[in-house]
Amino acid sequence: MSGSKGKILVVDDDRLVLATLSYGLSQAGFEVIDADNGDDAILLAREHRPELALLDIRMEGMSGFDVAAYLREYLQIPFMFLSAFADEQTVAKVKELGAVAYLVKPLDIQQIVPAVEAAFANRRAPPPPLPAREAIGAGATVLQQLVPMAVGVLMHRYSLSRSEALQRLQQSAEDEGRSLAEQAQRLVEAVELLAQPGRL
Template sequence: MNDAAPPHGKGRILVVDDDRLVLATVTHGLAQAGYEVIDADNGDDAILLARQHRPALALLDIRMEGKTGFDVAEYLRDVVGVPFMFLSAFADEPTRAKVAELGALAYLVKPLDVGQIVPTVDRVMAQLAQGRGADLPPAAPPQRPAAPAGVPPAPASASTPDPVSLATGILMHRHTLTQARALQKLHALASEKGLTAQQQAQRLVDAVEALADTDA
């Protein structure tokens, strides 16, 4: 990617998350929404990409091995001047206090789907374009009722993500492909194995989830 070239579409966004499936899903969803997306699965790479490409906005996971999302946020704020928001599974009071201290433009609590993330990104980008980013308070979603002890929290959306969309996002991230090229690759892989695109997509998503479980 040539940093001298102007950002395409609605603007350039950096997405950082150490969960490969989340990273692929968010990257794909934002690309579909018209953003130019660069991504990283760790804080060190995120800092390098931010220095090289100067995105208009960064979406940061908080808890990652090595540099955390908070570490990256401090660098973005103090060194390169890139505004940021957080996507995190944690909503405890110390985390919220740190988010506010750092000056995040928004704060969304996982689990989320892209249909919830994109409108927030659109709002933040619009306000940044109007020069009002510094006045934005951290935005947190309404609190969901706490689940009983030992019961996992209910997902934010009952809808099941389309495996073809997820697989396309994974291929975009893994092979640095455009959405169209990633979809072509998915169909080619399916054809080679005598599967439908849906079947091949589900196999790819299952493989990434299994790898994530192994790394956990």
């Protein structure tokens, strides 16, 4: 499919969700490969080499985390998570694996398409010159990745839409004189702290 915006692997064990995502992303111009379990997802990823994977986290058999770890280690394919869960342990694991985004269900396709497009745009953006990268360190990129995660946490905690959650994060960053990425880091670290044994 030469005119597509990119090739994406979509994995969800709920057939209805899978069909909805696949259809919506196809309509938005992406070439979609879909799987309803982790084993098939890995086989398809090896065969088709998608540019991005959209993974449900909790599935029978291999979890989305298992698939993500494989994609990262063996195929170097970036991934984003789609999950109904935003508990502390899940968020910590998402961060540890290095997902490009974390979307909290329920979501409609109008919210997912922009997130996918942003992930493709970031992936294709040329990296900054090496001296600049060394000066700021790899931490800056990691910080940027925390913003969608922090937005996902706020959406889940306060039942907000994605734009409302982002607005709340921007406002709190402004109020405290921090950058958006720094504020996102503080929020995610606070969530991780709560997840530690003996803290609850």
